Amino acid sequence: MSKIDRMSQALLASWGQKGECAEQVPLLKRNDQRSMLLHTMMYTACVLVLCLASACAIIYIMDREPSGVKHSVNVCNDPCSVVLLESIPEGLHYPAPSPEHNSIFQTWLELLGSAKTSLDVASFYWTLRDSDLGLNFTSAWQINGNICIGLMHPAKHQGKQVFDKFLSLPSKGVAIQIATDGSKNSRKRSKKDVQDLENKGATVRAVDFDKLTTGVLHTKMWVVDLKHIYVGSANMDWRSLTQVKELGVVLYNCSCLARDVQKVFLEYWWLGQPGATIPKPWPEKFSTNINQENPLHVNLNGTPSTLFFTSSPHQLCPSGRTEDLTAIVTTINNANEFVYIAVMDYVAASLYGAHHKFWPMIDDALRHAALDRNVEVKLLTSCWPHTNLASFFFLQSLQALDGIFGHAHINTKFFITPASKEQQKIPYARVNHNKYMVTDKAAYIGTSNWSKDYFTNTAGVALVINQTASLGQGLTVQEQMRAVFLRDWNSPFTVAPSTLADLQRVCRHP
Numbered sequence: 216m217s218k219i220d221r222m223s224q225a226l227l228a229s230w231g232q233k234g235e236c237a238e239q240v241p242l243l244k245r246n247d248q249r250s251m252l253l254h255t256m257m258y259t260a261c262v263l264v265l266c267l268a269s270a271c272a273i274i275y276i277m278d279r280e281p282s283g284v285k286h287s288v289n290v291c292n293d294p295c296s297v298v299l300l301e302s303i304p305e306g307l308h309y310p311a312p313s314p315e316h317n318s319i320f321q322t323w324l325e326l327l328g329s330a331k332t333s334l335d336v337a338s339f340y341w342t343l344r345d346s347d348l349g350l351n352f353t354s355a356w357q358i359n360g361n362i363c364i365g366l367m368h369p370a371k372h373q374g375k376q377v378f379d380k381f382l383s384l385p386s387k388g389v390a391i392q393i394a395t396d397g398s399k400n401s402r403k404r405s406k407k408d409v410q411d412l413e414n415k416g417a418t419v420r421a422v423d424f425d426k427l428t429t430g431v432l433h434t435k436m437w438v439v440d441l442k443h444i445y446v447g448s449a450n451m452d453w454r455s456l457t458q459v460k461e462l463g464v465v466l467y468n469c470s471c472l473a474r475d476v477q478k479v480f481l482e483y484w485w486l487g488q489p490g491a492t493i494p495k496p497w498p499e500k501f502s503t504n505i506n507q508e509n510p511l512h513v514n515l516n517g518t519p520s521t522l523f524f525t526s527s528p529h530q531l532c533p534s535g536r537t538e539d540l541t542a543i544v545t546t547i548n549n550a551n552e553f554v555y556i557a558v559m560d561y562v563a564a565s566l567y568g569a570h571h572k573f574w575p576m577i578d579d580a581l582r583h584a585a586l587d588r589n590v591e592v593k594l595l596t597s598c599w600p601h602t603n604l605a606s607f608f609f610l611q612s613l614q615a616l617d618g619i620f621g622h623a624h625i626n627t628k629f630f631i632t633p634a635s636k637e638q639q640k641i642p643y644a645r646v647n648h649n650k651y652m653v654t655d656k657a658a659y660i661g662t663s664n665w666s667k668d669y670f671t672n673t674a675g676v677a678l679v680i681n682q683t684a685s686l687g688q689g690l691t692v693q694e695q696m697r698a699v700f701l702r703d704w705n706s707p708f709t710v711a712p713s714t715l716a717d718l719q720r721v722c723r724h725p
């Protein structure tokens with residue numbers, strides 16, 4: 216029996232005796248009553264002493280409890296490790312030497328291989344095989360390209376491998392729960408994969424974010440055995456493994472964070488029930504005490520680090536959860552030396568409503584950083600045939616401040632993923648899809664484009680890591696992400712067009 220158990224038993228026993236005495240009081244004589252009073256006083260004193268002792272014991276135990284929650288600091292003793300992941304599209308080769316990272320494809324396969332009990336996946340849509348490519352597309356490839364995009368095309372092979380692994384898990388006793396976007400479009404796209412997953416025993420819930428927030432479920436994250444976490448830009452799409460440039464991270468053996476991340480998954484799971492509405496407030500079980508003000512302290516790859524997980528939009532932030540936008544603005548505001556951002560789209564306005572409303576939350580923070588604090592700002596966005604041309608104007612507007620007052624450093628560029636004639640035919644591919652930021656203080660890995668809608672209507676998440684210094688065990692995540700950013704920024708695949716016509720031309724914009 217623990218110290219606390221013994222004390223609480225003693226406490227209970229003393230209360231019990233007191234209760235018995237109290238019941239007998241009316242039946243007792245006068246001097247009995249006097250002695251009763253004495254007794255009661257004695258008991259009260261005893262109880263006070265015991266209370267004090269047990270309070271001391273609790274404080275003592277909490278102080279020693281290795282993984283327990285201390286007063287205001289979240290300490291986690293799990294042996295967490297983190298690995299930065301990328302999908303580098305086929306045919307995209309950087310001049311050597313350049314940083315290379317584990318592939319999302321290999322890591323997904325390994326994670327699926329290691330799953331023993333549970334797998335929770337939050338996803339936008341599912342097209343891991345090429346079920347979304349119509350027959351016409353297949354034949355077009357065979358006629359013009361002389362390469363078969365049908366069942367044997369190597370580009371989709373990885374997606375199929377991952378999908379087959381998913382299908383094999385339920386029979387091995389792994390409970391798969393999948394939350395996907397429930398809009399008509401996403402349902403249609405995902406139909407074939409979802410049907411096959413369900414037939415094999417996975418539970419799938421389509422969350423109607425169109426109805427709930429007039430947005431989509433854009434989150435991409437996994438929680439494996441409540442222990443390992445994946446988060447990043449890659450969709451459950453074969454293109455994300457070989458045709459689209461992606462960035463993500465995997466955290467291994469990190470139950471304390473996995474339990475926290477799973478709470479966000481469980482929000483989607485809850486909202487995937489028929490007729491569900493967003494609870495206001497969210498029940499207590501969804502709230503967290505791991506956030507920007509109070510991050511998780513953990514040794515990541517042996518290096519002291521702090522972590523927290525964000526969510527957007529506001530309606531999906533139960534008590535204690537830091538909003539994604541808040542984390543982005545704070546990370547920019549905290550930077551002292553540099554802010555490097557790589558996002559697919561950057562638009563300081565709303566995009567999907569009837570009117571485009573100006574939305575300077577992030578834009579202001581970037582201008583303040585460059586002008587007021589002399590922080591070097593670099594913004595790299597993506598350029599492909601579907602690029603929203605509003606990006607061009609907002610990038611130009613930031614770039615216009617470069618050199619102002621003789622000190623501001625603020626530069627913008629577009630990244631173009633090279634594509635052969637054959638690759639250009641793959642719909643919605645060959646693009647830099649990653650969404651991250653790295654500063655001298657923190658690394659931010661997210662799932663959202665940077666425009667208003669993504670923070671007010673669309674469900675997304677991000678992981679913020681502050682890894683102060685490397686203890687001689689290789690580069691920190693921040694250092695690795697900085698190197699990845701500079702590799703891309705200085706690569707032959709970036710452009711800084713000065714006119715809209717130039718941008719349209721180089722991005723093959725129709």
Ligand SMILES: *[C@@H]1O[C@H](CO)[C@@H](O)[C@H](O)[C@H]1NC(C)=O
Pocket residue numbers: 349350351
């Ligand atoms: C294929 O193309 C033909 C002619 O362009 C069109 O009528 C047909 O609907 C297309 N089929 C599919 C599966 O997209």
Ligand SMILES: *[C@@H]1O[C@H](CO)[C@@H](O)[C@H](O)[C@H]1NC(C)=O
Pocket residue numbers: 296467468
């Ligand atoms: C996770 O922990 C297990 C058991 O302690 C260990 O065997 C494994 O190597 C760890 N995984 C990683 C990636 O560190």
Ligand SMILES: *[C@@H]1O[C@H](CO)[C@@H](O)[C@H](O)[C@H]1NC(C)=O
Pocket residue numbers: 559560566601603648664666
């Ligand atoms: C944002 O990202 C998604 C995919 O992550 C993409 O399909 C979409 O076109 C992007 N751009 C805008 C402006 O929403």
Ligand SMILES: *[C@@H]1O[C@H](CO)[C@@H](O)[C@H](O)[C@H]1NC(C)=O
Pocket residue numbers: 521549656657681682683
């Ligand atoms: C990062 O962590 C260090 C050490 O724990 C702390 O001093 C610093 O304030 C943190 N920085 C941010 C931006 O949270």
